[in-house]
Amino acid sequence: MMPHTLALVLLVIASPTTSTFASTQDSPAQAASPTIPDNRPSYNSNTTAGDTKHFDPAAATQAWLDSVPSNQREKSDAYFEGGYWLILWNFLLTGAICVFLLESRLSARLRDFSEGVTNIRNLQIACYAVPYLLLFYALSFPLNLYENFFREHQYGMATQSFAPWFREQLLGLSLTLIGGTFLVVVLYAVFRRAPRTWRIWGTIVMIIFSATLVLIAPVYIEPLFNTYKPLSDPKIRDRILAMARANEIPVKQVFEVDASRQTTRVSANVSGLLGTTRVALNDNLLKQCTVPEIRAVMAHEMGHYVLDHGAKLLTYLGILMLIGFALTRILFNAAVKRWGKRWHVRDIADPAGLPLLALIFSILLFFATPILNTVVRVTEREADAFGINTSREPDGMAQVALKLGVYRKLNPNPLEEFIFFDHPSGRGRIRMAMDWKAENLP
Ligand SMILES: [Zn+2]
Numbered sequence: 001m002m003p004h005t006l007a008l009v010l011l012v013i014a015s016p017t018t019s020t021f022a023s024t025q026d027s028p029a030q031a032a033s034p035t036i037p038d039n040r041p042s043y044n045s046n047t048t049a050g051d052t053k054h055f056d057p058a059a060a061t062q063a064w065l066d067s068v069p070s071n072q073r074e075k076s077d078a079y080f081e082g083g084y085w086l087i088l089w090n091f092l093l094t095g096a097i098c099v100f101l102l103e104s105r106l107s108a109r110l111r112d113f114s115e116g117v118t119n120i121r122n123l124q125i126a127c128y129a130v131p132y133l134l135l136f137y138a139l140s141f142p143l144n145l146y147e148n149f150f151r152e153h154q155y156g157m158a159t160q161s162f163a164p165w166f167r168e169q170l171l172g173l174s175l176t177l178i179g180g181t182f183l184v185v186v187l188y189a190v191f192r193r194a195p196r197t198w199r200i201w202g203t204i205v206m207i208i209f210s211a212t213l214v215l216i217a218p219v220y221i222e223p224l225f226n227t228y229k230p231l232s233d234p235k236i237r238d239r240i241l242a243m244a245r246a247n248e249i250p251v252k253q254v255f256e257v258d259a260s261r262q263t264t265r266v267s268a269n270v271s272g273l274l275g276t277t278r279v280a281l282n283d284n285l286l287k288q289c290t291v292p293e294i295r296a297v298m299a300h301e302m303g304h305y306v307l308d309h310g311a312k313l314l315t316y317l318g319i320l321m322l323i324g325f326a327l328t329r330i331l332f333n334a335a336v337k338r339w340g341k342r343w344h345v346r347d348i349a350d351p352a353g354l355p356l357l358a359l360i361f362s363i364l365l366f367f368a369t370p371i372l373n374t375v376v377r378v379t380e381r382e383a384d385a386f387g388i389n390t391s392r393e394p395d396g397m398a399q400v401a402l403k404l405g406v407y408r409k410l411n412p413n414p415l416e417e418f419i420f421f422d423h424p425s426g427r428g429r430i431r432m433a434m435d436w437k438a439e440n441l442p
Helices: 003-014 016-021 028-032 057-066 070-103 106-117 121-154 162-193 198-225 234-246 283-288 291-306 309-343 351-367 369-391 394-404 414-420 426-440
Strands: 228-230 254-257 268-271 278-282
Touching: 057 394, 057 426, 070 106, 070 121, 070 309, 070 351, 070 414, 106 121, 106 351, 121 162, 121 351, 162 198, 162 351, 198 228, 198 268, 198 309, 234 254, 234 291, 234 369, 254 283, 268 291, 278 283, 278 291, 283 291, 291 309, 291 369, 291 394, 309 351, 309 369, 351 369, 369 394, 369 414, 369 426, 394 426
Parallel strands: 254 278
Antiparallel strands: 228 254, 268 278
């Protein structure tokens, strides 16, 4: 255990609030399965010492899972499993749009148009990129509308009517046009100067671009969609800030965000990089969760901060990107050799080949889904481990895992978890909490 968690241990044990919240009244484990009498969630309740021996983490985990009504479980399973298919539909739609732009030679005509507008190379690329991005957005809009508006309403997650939703879509599209055009212009400058080694320079550009995006997001992008303010409720604030101070996290970086503007989901996040890093709890979490649950979530988010997950994920992403670009280069050259004449695509430096690049990249991304999810899920599990040791709230953690189960399948099979889960499943998280509890009972 890290030394700075010691203060928290003392805080939790000494604090009457925590023991109240963590008392048996919150426990579905006990309510749902009276046959497991020693499944008391509170490790400082007045059970006898003999209980320690009887606490069975597997049975306790099952009892938590069984506390979810079956109709609720069916609904959240359907929601999450529908997401598996959406990965496929999005992949197929993107592929179809790319093939359409190439086969119809719309992409080549757009390139010809941009070359007619100006002689400046970078401007030509920009003149190609803006209509390309707009066309892509328009053609994928029906699926976007279903996935992010109708489906979210159907499952009771969305809180926005169409007008504000669409306004945010347009805002997002504007940002995509600015950032996307800039990125495409820079990448094609690399393609022109380094037609053989662009995979290396392209990777460096992508890493710098991603890092910059992460760095400026909390300052310039997130405030466009939501309001961030320092935590206001002193009861919660003081407990969270104590945990932050104990983990060397600058207190001014713990925020509350009005996510209820868009969704009913309970969540929290860490965003930013270096000086802009901040931890934000959403207001749904603050409204729906007890203090031990909030502490469990915040300790997890602090884990991301303390364990430097932003920089680590960027590093992993960079390695995967380099492999992806190397494969893309081989596939791109092969495709141009074979179909270049038909599509009027000359070489890598020709913007008419952008849909081909996008097609190859989306194929690689599609097949890399389990790898990408696993990379993220492993860091999430690290944050969970940090979180449970820091918060010492096994029941809070289990309870929150059930609340997240509204939009994430609670009990998947191992293969399903490996392929589709970018966070540990509810079952995995509850089991971690119960294992921790079994070893830490008084
Ligand atoms: Zn996380």
